[in-house]
Amino acid sequence: MDTICALATAPGGALGIIRISGPQTLEILSHVFSKDLTQAQPNTIHYGHIADKPSSISHHPSDIIDEVLVSVFRAPHSYTGEDSAEISCHGSRYILNKVLELLIQHGCRMANPGEYTQRAFLNGKMDLSQAEAVADLIASSNKATHQIAISQLRGHFSSELSRLREQLLKLTSLLELELDFSDHEDLEFADRSELLDIANKINNQITALAHSFETGKTLKEGFPVAIVGRTNVGKSTLLNKLLRDDRAIVSPVHGTTRDTIEDTIDINGVTFRFIDTAGIRQTTDEVEQIGINRTYTAIGKARIVLWIVDAEPTTEYIQEMLERCKDKSLIIIRNKIDIQAMSDTFSISNSRLKDFPTVEISAKQGTNIDKLEQAIFASANIPELSEQCIIVTSARQYHSLVSAHNNLSRVLSGLESGLSGDIVSEDLRLVLDDLADITGQGRILTSEVLENIFTHFCVGK
């Protein structure tokens, strides 16, 4: 195993941390550091300097590159499970490059993206799902994604998988028992209903995990919310109010917004992605028509639609919107309540709209924007996120779960149709393999699989 080094911090800070890991760590370090660290105790921090001419006892001041702190970790009690160290330097690009250069001169190699975490996995410090959680944790930008990553990193998903594995193994042994008694016909029937029962339970749990991926993905990318309505109802004004920024052009000229504009805000620790759209109306303007078509596309992609009105919508308009928002969470917004005359005369009376949440706002004056935000959050229907929550966020894990579900469905129909136990066992083994793929434990993983996972990491992690 090579000894690897990399800068672990983003450039531009006051400090920069260089990480080293591998069997030669302390030897290489001792060549460039003012103290001999080869006998250093684990989990200790050493003050000294990095210098260009390490062999001379007292360095000429011009040879000194930086005053640093070196943290020493010894195998197996380190992140990677190997001997490793972290050098805290000053954040100068010159210093950091120079230190890396010196380390490479003395035998280190530059780390690949995610190589530290990959080594942690290969040395049994964590399983693959936890390794992926490390990347999620670094990328987490709000409370929700942070909570999910922490839960996965702490192994809640892994233990759920091992519980499923135990149940699958129980099923396998029951099947074997059935095989042993296969000459007793009546015995088989009694056993099969119990087997079916267990298999069904496992299948339900796997399906629930697979379903959580949709939530996980949406939480990572932000809940898409489309802001739609006729021209001039105040869509762009509302977007700007929600973003607390003049992002979209607001004007009394009809058809000002022609392209979709999007940006995100966090509500209660969850990211929402708002899309301002061109107003829906009949137009002969070609460009505006393209914009309106994009509005329809935005509605298609949205999970939540904010439908803004500033006057009683016609029956045809209601018909059209309900049609387009069929599988969306629809929130009706009555805007411009600051205009007295309007709020007196206008109320939504159409009975087809009475079951949708309705919020009355003044986008211009910012009235009830907080109420609207809470209505949006409620519509998103986000499951309670606790420290124990298990939400799948990786496409790789999702595909393994789907494959497990498909193989388990074959087990179920095999059990139902009275297929012989050894054939059913074959499919069961496939389900076990699918689950093992998620954690990587007990599986031979090709370097291609590992590369696919770890190239998405930053260098230095």
Ligand SMILES: Nc1nc2c(ncn2[C@@H]2O[C@H](COP(=O)(O)OP(=O)(O)O)[C@@H](O)[C@H]2O)c(=O)[nH]1
């Ligand atoms: N009085 C009042 N005017 C508003 C309100 N919201 C928007 N407007 C005005 O309505 C016009 C159209 O607004 P805009 O946001 O561009 O509408 P859009 O076409 O739906 O994007 C502008 O002159 C806004 O100042 C509101 O709550 N009250």
Ligand SMILES: [Mg+2]
């Ligand atoms: Mg607009």
